[in-house]
Amino acid sequence: MTEHVSIETRDACVDFPIFDAKSRSLKKAFLGKAGGSIGRNNSDVVVVEALRDINLSLKEGDRIGLVGHNGAGKSTLLRLLSGIYEPTRGSASIRGRVAPVFDLGVGMDPEISGYENIIIRGLFLGQTRKQMLAKMDEIAEFTELGEYLSMPLRTYSTGMRVRVAMGVVTSIDPEILLLDEGIGAVDAEFMKKARVRLQALVERSGILVFASHSNEFLAQLCDTAMWIDHGRIRQQGGIEDVVRAYEGDDAADHVRHVIYELDREKSGLTASAERDARSDRSNERPVRTAAEAEAESA
Numbered sequence: 001m002t003e004h005v006s007i008e009t010r011d012a013c014v015d016f017p018i019f020d021a022k023s024r025s026l027k028k029a030f031l032g033k034a035g036g037s038i039g040r041n042n043s044d045v046v047v048v049e050a051l052r053d054i055n056l057s058l059k060e061g062d063r064i065g066l067v068g069h070n071g072a073g074k075s076t077l078l079r080l081l082s083g084i085y086e087p088t089r090g091s092a093s094i095r096g097r098v099a100p101v102f103d104l105g106v107g108m109d110p111e112i113s114g115y116e117n118i119i120i121r122g123l124f125l126g127q128t129r130k131q132m133l134a135k136m137d138e139i140a141e142f143t144e145l146g147e148y149l150s151m152p153l154r155t156y157s158t159g160m161r162v163r164v165a166m167g168v169v170t171s172i173d174p175e176i177l178l179l180d181e182g183i184g185a186v187d188a189e190f191m192k193k194a195r196v197r198l199q200a201l202v203e204r205s206g207i208l209v210f211a212s213h214s215n216e217f218l219a220q221l222c223d224t225a226m227w228i229d230h231g232r233i234r235q236q237g238g239i240e241d242v243v244r245a246y247e248g249d250d251a252a253d254h255v256r257h258v259i260y261e262l263d264r265e266k267s268g269l270t271a272s273a274e275r276d277a278r279s280d281r282s283n284e285r286p287v288r289t290a291a292e293a294e295a296e297s298a
């Protein structure tokens with residue numbers, strides 16, 4: 001991975017013009033908790049002001065989580081960072097190959113097989129056909145779908161489709177990985193298995209931006225967080241601090257606990273790896289059998 005991976009936005013704004021908005025008397029005064037502000041642009045067209053003055057500078061190795069109410073602008077920000085949306089004002093410069101994972105099912109074709117869908121989905125996420133073929137066996141094994149992978153996708157249950165989608169998503173090598181919610185919404189048993197792959201995916205990604213309502217997930221995958229509120233950046237910093245400001249002490253304490261457990265898990269692994277290394281070294285020492293010792297002394 002190289003230094004050319006970066007994301008830079010300057011005073012970026014995204015408006016959605018709503019040409020069929022009925023009320024001529026629509027006022028900007030009422031600002032609900034959820035949703036972006038509603039206003040009018042220069043041509044007097046009603047607009048949803050989804051993002052306002054976003055200044056963001058991300059580089060290789062950054063793992064940032066997005067929190068905020070429904071309609072705060074998280075998904076819009078991810079789409080801006082993926083290049084799907086252009087800023088209405090300001091600028092957004094994205095350098096690197098982007099893997100946008102917004103909707104697990106997008107790009108899947110019900111009429112073709114699981115195998116074929118794995119390739120198509122991979123291409124959509126910026127991989128080549130050759131890369132996907134090389135990963136096919138490993139993805140197939142992860143999905144545990146066996147012979148089903150030869151059947152058309154329309155014969156799969158929702159959970160089976162999610163397995164295919166998660167298999168592909170966690171197999172790619174993205175420079176910029178953009179994850180939007182949803183990925184946590186699979187059954188717990190499978191998620192446990194997917195978590196390890198998801199963490200490995202994040203580790204080999206250049207930049208991660210992850211919108212989630214699960215603080216546990218955020219703490220597992222990210223090291224900083226950003227609170228988006230009514231289209232603006234409200235706070236940016238450590239996950240615990242941002243969650244405390246956004247959701248309060250209980251949520252922040254939970255985050256601290258998750259991070260503590262993760263660190264312990266990691267250092268536990270390190271400790272046992274060291275133990276293994278020590279016992280390997282002790283195995284290297286030539287061990288004389290009783291017979292050898294006897295032969296020597298004779």
Ligand SMILES: Nc1ncnc2c1ncn2[C@@H]1O[C@H](COP(=O)(O)OP(=O)(O)O)[C@@H](O)[C@H]1O
Binds near residue numbers: 035075
């Ligand atoms: N395609 C769209 N057309 C019009 N308004 C939109 C569109 N997408 C999002 N919005 C509005 O933009 C605001 C931000 O939405 P979104 O980015 O989806 O929020 P979040 O992901 O934080 O829930 C909301 O007020 C939403 O209604």
Ligand SMILES: [Mg+2]
Binds near residue numbers: 075076180181
């Ligand atoms: Mg969203």
